[in-house]
Amino acid sequence: MSFDPAVWFHVKELVRHATGWPMDTLHVMGGVILQMVLAALLRTSLASKWPWLIVLGMELTNEAYDLWFERWPSLGLQVGEGLRDLVGTMLLPTLLLWAARCRPRLMSGRGR
Structure with missing residues (x-):
């Protein structure tokens, strides 16, 4: 059984349309x-x-997929969009990781 790469694109589109939220x-x-x-x-x-x-x-896998599967007229725009997606996806998880490790009181009200 082989994986059809278009399936992931359609799943993302389904979620986008079902929620009404932009991809960012x-x-x-x-x-x-x-x-x-x-x-x-x-x-x-x-x-x-x-x-x-x-x-x-x-997220890196998703962006690699986007570069491989989608074809934009400008590679620079596509890579820039991918970098924006990477930062948008990882900014809050990075902040949560930092807060949980370095400022645990912010997370629980108690010290480590």
């Missing part, structure tokens, strides 16, 4: 939600690097 919003929301779900599934805290690293890996 989905990247921001998706990064945070995914980090929290992964921390729960891995039975670890947001202070663990693993949920963050998995989100990063998934």
